[in-house]
Amino acid sequence: MARVSPNLQFETELWARGLLRIAGLDEAGRGALAGPVAVGAAILPNDEPLLMQTLSRARDSKQLTPLQRDSIAPAIKDIALAWSVGFASADEIDAQGIVRATRLAAIRALRQFSIEPRFLLTDFRLELPHSHIPQTSILKGDARCLSIACASILAKTERDALMRELDARHPGYGLSKHKGYGTQAHRSAIARLGFSPVHRRSFRAKDLSV
Numbered sequence: 001m002a003r004v005s006p007n008l009q010f011e012t013e014l015w016a017r018g019l020l021r022i023a024g025l026d027e028a029g030r031g032a033l034a035g036p037v038a039v040g041a042a043i044l045p046n047d048e049p050l051l052m053q054t055l056s057r058a059r060d061s062k063q064l065t066p067l068q069r070d071s072i073a074p075a076i077k078d079i080a081l082a083w084s085v086g087f088a089s090a091d092e093i094d095a096q097g098i099v100r101a102t103r104l105a106a107i108r109a110l111r112q113f114s115i116e117p118r119f120l121l122t123d124f125r126l127e128l129p130h131s132h133i134p135q136t137s138i139l140k141g142d143a144r145c146l147s148i149a150c151a152s153i154l155a156k157t158e159r160d161a162l163m164r165e166l167d168a169r170h171p172g173y174g175l176s177k178h179k180g181y182g183t184q185a186h187r188s189a190i191a192r193l194g195f196s197p198v199h200r201r202s203f204r205a206k207d208l209s210v
Contacts, residue, residue, distance in 0.1 A: 006058060006149040008048050010138065014119050015046045021081065023110065023117035024147025025126055027102050028061065028155035032180035033190070034173065034199045035163050036087040037098065039105040039126070040155030043081040043117060044147050051146060054079050058149045060142035061156040073157045076150045083150075084112035085158040094202040103128055123148050170196040 014022050021043055029037045044051055057072055064072070077083055086108030088101035096104065106128055110117070120128065120135035127137045141148040160179055167176035173189045173196060180186070180198075195201055 004143065005056075006060070006142070006144055006146045008051060008146050010121055010136070010145050011044065011046075011147055012048060019118045020046050021115060021118045022121060022147060023082075023113070023119070024121045024141075024145060024149075024151040025106055025109065026061075026123040026142050026148050026152035026155055027105070027126055028152070028159045029180065030098060030102060031182075032200070033182045033186060033203050034090065034175060034180035034196065035166060036089050036159070036198075037093060037102050037105050038085055038087050038155045038159035038162075039102060039109045040083070040085045040151035040153070040158065041106070041109040041113070042076060042083045042147055042150040042154060043113070043115070044150065045079065045081055051079070055146060055150065058146060058153060060140075060149055061152040063143070064153070066160065069153050069157050069160075073153055076154060080150070082113045082115055083154055084109045085154055086110070086112065087159075087162070090198050090200045093200050097202075099125075102126065103130075107131070121145055121147050123152070166198050170198060 011022055023041050023043045025041045027039045054075055061069055086105040088105040093101040120133050122137045123141040124137055124139045138145055142152040163179045164176040172193050174185055178186050
């Protein structure tokens with residue numbers, strides 16, 4: 001079955017109500033065993049023809065190859081009114097749990113904006129209950145909503161770049177290859193080397209009992 005490309009249905013309904021600064025948000029790294037969780041945020045301009053032409057290749061980041069993501073990310077950054085990526089560290093994930101840490105990363109992303117969004121479109125499970133900004137959480141939002149798909153690509157590419165840096169600081173785990181996810185090679189490296197400072201120790205019982 002053909003994949004449906006993300007569109008601007010949600011954005012255009014809000015633009016028609018006069019809400020012109022709409023931020024899409026999505027996360028990357030939620031299920032990894034190492035490294036931070038990242039949340040990307042992007043405010044796209046109210047110009048549907050330009051967006052659909054310039055960002056026609058944008059998809060949920062999981063549907064794209066690393067080369068495709070890296071080629072699309074600069075176009076998103078160029079066309080966005082504002083964009084940012086926030087992080088929450090492995091220590092913060094261990095201390096607060098993944099849900100609260102992901103929300104913390106989202107708040108950090110929003111605080112980097114020089115303009116305040118009037119509305120948030122978030123991927124499912126990324127609700128921000130303590131934010132004063134009105135919002136809608138969308139099931140499979142990264143596959144359906146262009147703003148969220150763009151946020152997904154930014155979160156993934158920025159987190160991948162950080163994982164390559166962490167691989168240089170903590171060699172032997174292969175972080176630049178698997179980006180902290182629980183591959184067999186990664187699990188074997190943990191069994192051999194133990195945990196590094198960037199591993200999520202709270203994930204150990206659930207994810208390493210194999």
